[in-house]
Amino acid sequence: MNEKRTFSISELSQEFDVTTRSIRFYEDQGLLKPARRGQTRIFSTKDRVRLKLILRGKRMGFSLAETKELFDLWDETLTGNEKQLLKMLEILGARRDQLEQQKNDIVQAEMEIDTAEARCRESLDELQKKKKQQGIKAKESEPTTT
Amino acid sequence: MNEKRTFSISELSQEFDVTTRSIRFYEDQGLLKPARRGQTRIFSTKDRVRLKLILRGKRMGFSLAETKELFDLWDETLTGNEKQLLKMLEILGARRDQLEQQKNDIVQAEMEIDTAEARCRESLDELQKKKKQQGIKAKESEPTTT
DNA sequence: AAACCGCTTTACGTTTACGTAAACTTTATC
DNA sequence: GATAAAGTTTACGTAAACGTAAAGCGGTTT
Known part of the structure; x- marks a missing residue:
């Protein structure tokens, strides 16, 4: 089940297009905890997953600190203290709300992009018409070679 | 149509919960261009809209520079040069792609929150059962007062 | 007139998330 | 066994997005 592949830093770097x-x-910052063979880092699949989560978090506007908080909390949660579990549920709820907000933001943004695009196309059409008009005028005033 | 209300800096500050x-x-940074009466800033409804856009942009992970770029481009677009219009369409397309990516991210995040929440509830249930078991044991070993 | 309020500018400080360079070790290749 | 390639630590630098004084201006309230 739990794949036991490992990864070098440069492998992950390339796969996710992020610098070493x-x-x-x-x-x-405590977000990844790769093992070591001597000095060199050895990343597990768990590390890989976390890296993926970090990057997605960034795309969604989360700071590293926020992401770390979640990681830490999740690790604590595994030990199963009731208080921790309740807090985790609370935070998960907050996240859900945040996601809702982001969804709304996206819908709004999409609508605005739609109208902006429409206006752009209108303007372009008008420019095209003017061009054609000029073309006709040009032809009308062409000297005849006959 | 175009409302001509104006706003003070503190009004906007309060409305959008952002510091002056x-x-x-x-x-x-060139994102807002309020008029002035003497020294004091006077914000138009256009400024208000832009502020709203700035803040939404931030929530969506856009930098101020990116947002400014869009504003500037949009202003230029109004002058109607064909090249500008085409570039605008291109950028709008890129934004759309970005929004798609964000939607995917959100879906993924929601799924992960679902499973996380489920695990939390499982753990809680187990803890509850254990509590009940202990409760029963306690009752069984209660000394009878009769 | 004094004190207060909101607004202003100027300017240095801070945090986040890395970039970049230097100097060093370890591992692979010829 | 030399040499390159990939990895490491240490440390200083930087851009973005404000925070935080400090000090001044223009009304108005008492």
């Missing part, structure tokens, strides 16, 4: 510097930084 | 410092900063 960033990956090391994420480790430094 | 931020608003001034947005102006400084």
Whole structure:
């Protein structure tokens, strides 16, 4: 089940198009905890998943600190203290609300893009018409070679 | 049609829950262009709309620079140069793609929240059962007062 | 007139998320 | 065994987005 593949820093770097510097930084901030063989980092599939989550979080506007908070909380949750579990549920609820907000934002943005695009096309059409008109005028005033 | 109401900096600050410092900063960066009566800023409804767009942009992970780029481009677009219009359409298309990506991210996030929540509830249920078991044991071993 | 309020500018400080360079070790290749 | 390639640490630099004083201006309330 739990795949036991491992990854080098450059493999992950390439796969997710992120610099090794960033990956090391994420480790430094406690978001990743790769094993070590001597000095070199060895990333597990769990690390890989977390990296994916980090990047998605960024795309969604989450700071690294926020993402780390979630990771930590999730780890604590696994130990199963009741208070932790309730807090986790609370936070998950908040996340859900946030996602709703983002969905609304997206819908709004899409509508605005629609109208903006429409206006652009209108303007373009008008320009095209003017061009054609000029073309006709030009032809009318063409000197005849006969 | 075009409402001619105006707003003070503190009105906007309160309405959108953003500091006056931020608003001034947005102006400084060229995102807002309020009129002036003497020294004091007077914001139009257009400024208000732009502020709303700025904030939504932030929630969606856009930088101020990106938002400014869009504003500027849109202003230029109004002058109606064909090249500008085409570029605008291109950028709008890119935005659309980005929104699609964000939608996917949201769907993924929602799924993960679902499973996380489910696990939390399972853990809680188990804890509850254990509590009940202990309760029964406690009753069984209660000394009878008769 | 004094004190207060809201607004202003100027300017230095701070946090986040890396970039970049230097110098060093480890691993692979010829 | 030299040399390149990939990895490492250390450390200083930077851009973005404000925060946070400090000090001044223009009304108005007492």
